[in-house]
Amino acid sequence: MEKWQEHNKNAYKTAAQLRAHSGMDHAALEQVTETYPLRLTPHLLELLHTKGDSIARQFVPTAAELEDGGEVDPLNEEGLSPVPHVVHRYPGRVLLLCATSCFAYCRFCTRKRHVGRATHGISFSDLLGAVEYIRATPQINEVILSGGDPLTMSDRLVQELLGRLRKISHVKVLRLGSRAPVVLPQRITPALCKLLQQAQPLYFMTHINHPDELSPACIAACRKLVDAGVPLVNQTVLLRGVNDSAALLQGLFERLLELRIRPYYLHQMDLTRGTAHFRTRLEDGVEIMAQLRGALSGLAMPHFIVDLPGGHGKISLVPEYVECLGEQARLRAADGTLVEYPNRLSS
Numbered sequence: 001m002e003k004w005q006e007h008n009k010n011a012y013k014t015a016a017q018l019r020a021h022s023g024m025d026h027a028a029l030e031q032v033t034e035t036y037p038l039r040l041t042p043h044l045l046e047l048l049h050t051k052g053d054s055i056a057r058q059f060v061p062t063a064a065e066l067e068d069g070g071e072v073d074p075l076n077e078e079g080l081s082p083v084p085h086v087v088h089r090y091p092g093r094v095l096l097l098c099a100t101s102c103f104a105y106c107r108f109c110t111r112k113r114h115v116g117r118a119t120h121g122i123s124f125s126d127l128l129g130a131v132e133y134i135r136a137t138p139q140i141n142e143v144i145l146s147g148g149d150p151l152t153m154s155d156r157l158v159q160e161l162l163g164r165l166r167k168i169s170h171v172k173v174l175r176l177g178s179r180a181p182v183v184l185p186q187r188i189t190p191a192l193c194k195l196l197q198q199a200q201p202l203y204f205m206t207h208i209n210h211p212d213e214l215s216p217a218c219i220a221a222c223r224k225l226v227d228a229g230v231p232l233v234n235q236t237v238l239l240r241g242v243n244d245s246a247a248l249l250q251g252l253f254e255r256l257l258e259l260r261i262r263p264y265y266l267h268q269m270d271l272t273r274g275t276a277h278f279r280t281r282l283e284d285g286v287e288i289m290a291q292l293r294g295a296l297s298g299l300a301m302p303h304f305i306v307d308l309p310g311g312h313g314k315i316s317l318v319p320e321y322v323e324c325l326g327e328q329a330r331l332r333a334a335d336g337t338l339v340e341y342p343n344r345l346s347s
């Protein structure tokens with residue numbers, strides 16, 4: 001067994017194990033974990049001790065999860081799935097949901113209904129059907145490996161899957177989303193880095209929400225990936241009571257840039273059942289973006305994204321910079337000043 005697999009095996013998975021770390025009474029905690037799975041790696045338990053709330057709110061279950069009647073599948077992923085494990089919403093790119101479990105369960109997860117609930121994982125023969133769909137659909141030029149966490153697969157399986165995708169000539173770019181650098185940094189082994197390097201161009205999408213997640217081990221894991229030639233981009237979920245502050249996010253995005261991780265998306269929380277207590281208002285995210293503009297290096301500036309209900313896709317929300325267009329446009333500067341902009345083509 002590899003070292004990361006040993007660490008992973010020692011994760012907490014039951015309410016009884018977590019009892020000492022949760023303020024909830026045991027019966028209530030058990031009730032939540034009957035509905036939504038619980039998992040915390042030893043690395044996260046250590047962070048929970050040293051950092052506290054920023055980690056607890058993201059990973060320790062609370063009764064609020066049972067109080068909210070939102071949608072089970074707000075993005076209509078099931079309706080957009082032509083074959084099992086594939087979500088095909090945009091013509092040129094697909095999600096390949098190649099794992100049903102994660103190393104740790106984020107309480108705000110969009111796929112709360114799925115991840116960690118399957119009685120068995122996805123078999124390789126299941127995945128072959130998905131690969132076959134991608135092969136038979138020439139307009140697909142990008143495949144996004146997601147799940148669950150794709151790195152719960154063994155190196156052998158990851159390599160086999162990436163190899164098969166790389167053999168499809170119309171697939172130009174691969175993307176792999178994983179929370180492993182944060183929750184199980186041991187997973188980022190030299191062998192894994194090498195096989196990801198061999199699958200280039202492949203973008204590794206980290207998921208980091210708070211500076212407290214950037215432990216020395218996490219930073220070292222990210223550095224290994226970048227040094228191996230794997231480009232890193234990050235998605236952050238805007239979470240009430242965790243990171244909904246412009247100052248905190250500015251610090252996070254600056255730090256990520258310094259670590260050679262390009263901030264890509266800041267996500268508005270989806271309307272997923274059991275997550276309402278994490279959701280901010282749209283105005284909050286727009287206001288945060290207005291404060292970041294100008295303050296933050298453009299390289300560190302993510303897009304603020306709302307994934308629209310019903311499967312209509314992602315849009316980016318921006319503060320009001322356009323007062324009016326036309327021959328003499330009026331635009332609003334980051335500091336609020338209205339600036340005239342001559343907007344005529346030369347003859």
Ligand SMILES: *Cc1c(COP(=O)(O)O)cnc(C)c1O
Nearest residue numbers: 087088089090093094095144314
């Ligand atoms: C988010 C998502 C993508 C990727 O969208 P980008 O804007 O390219 O990051 C692709 N397909 C589905 C179904 C998605 O939800």
Ligand code: SF4
Nearest residue numbers: 102105106109148179
């Ligand atoms: S790692 Fe991603 S898929 Fe897994 S629980 Fe967290 S948000 Fe959901």
